[in-house]
Amino acid sequence: MSFLDLAAKRGSIRAYKTDPVSEELLAQVLEAGRLAPSAANQQPWHFIVVRDEQVRQRLQQAYAKEWFWKTPVLLVVCTETKRGWVRQDGKNYASVDGAIAMDHMTLCAADLGLGTCWVGAFHPAKVKEILGLPDGIEPLAMTPLGVPAAEPRPKIRKDLKEIVHYERW
Numbered sequence: 001m002s003f004l005d006l007a008a009k010r011g012s013i014r015a016y017k018t019d020p021v022s023e024e025l026l027a028q029v030l031e032a033g034r035l036a037p038s039a040a041n042q043q044p045w046h047f048i049v050v051r052d053e054q055v056r057q058r059l060q061q062a063y064a065k066e067w068f069w070k071t072p073v074l075l076v077v078c079t080e081t082k083r084g085w086v087r088q089d090g091k092n093y094a095s096v097d098g099a100i101a102m103d104h105m106t107l108c109a110a111d112l113g114l115g116t117c118w119v120g121a122f123h124p125a126k127v128k129e130i131l132g133l134p135d136g137i138e139p140l141a142m143t144p145l146g147v148p149a150a151e152p153r154p155k156i157r158k159d160l161k162e163i164v165h166y167e168r169w
């Protein structure tokens with residue numbers, strides 16, 4: 001599959017089968033995250049894999065959708081702000097780096113026939129408490145990882161002419 005075909009194939013999946021995800025497939029997805037680039041190669045990320053059903057059920061307190069917590073595997077990408085590269089104007093790139101790792105993983109999952117859905121609308125304090133995150137480690141994004149039970153929605157995207165600017169704005 002070409003990269004553009006893969007990018008078109010990946011879409012948010014909000015319905016999953018209960019089929020398990022093998023350790024081998026999970027390892028490939030995590031490896032895709034590990035290989036992601038990061039500012040100054042700081043790799044300011046941690047990936048938490050949640051398979052335990054009780055923990056998944058508890059995560060309902062952070063994000064209540066059934067398609068999320070009932071999926072056999074949840075991935076939580078966390079960032080370590082103090083490891084993020086800081087630009088001269090003070091902008092910390094840890095979140096950018098974590099998002100790239102997450103995107104690598106969602107694309108790898110799609111390549112393997114697995115579904116994902118970025119979840120950002122969660123209660124961070126609940127995730128921190130339930131997963132026991134130490135101070136300085138922030139949950140950035142979560143996704144279920146499982147066998148899709150539905151096709152992604154059709155892609156709705158802006159036209160290139162709305163977003164591409166040549167030479168200057």
Ligand SMILES: Cc1cc2nc3c(=O)[nH]c(=O)nc-3n(C[C@H](O)[C@H](O)[C@H](O)COP(=O)(O)O)c2cc1C
Pocket residue numbers: 010011012013117118119120121122141152153155
């Ligand atoms: C940073 C980020 C946060 C998101 N948070 C949520 C979320 O909390 N819940 C949800 O259902 N989808 C969430 N999404 C999925 C977007 O709604 C989805 O990516 C977008 O509508 C485009 O659709 P597609 O992923 O199928 O291409 C999020 C996506 C991104 C990139």
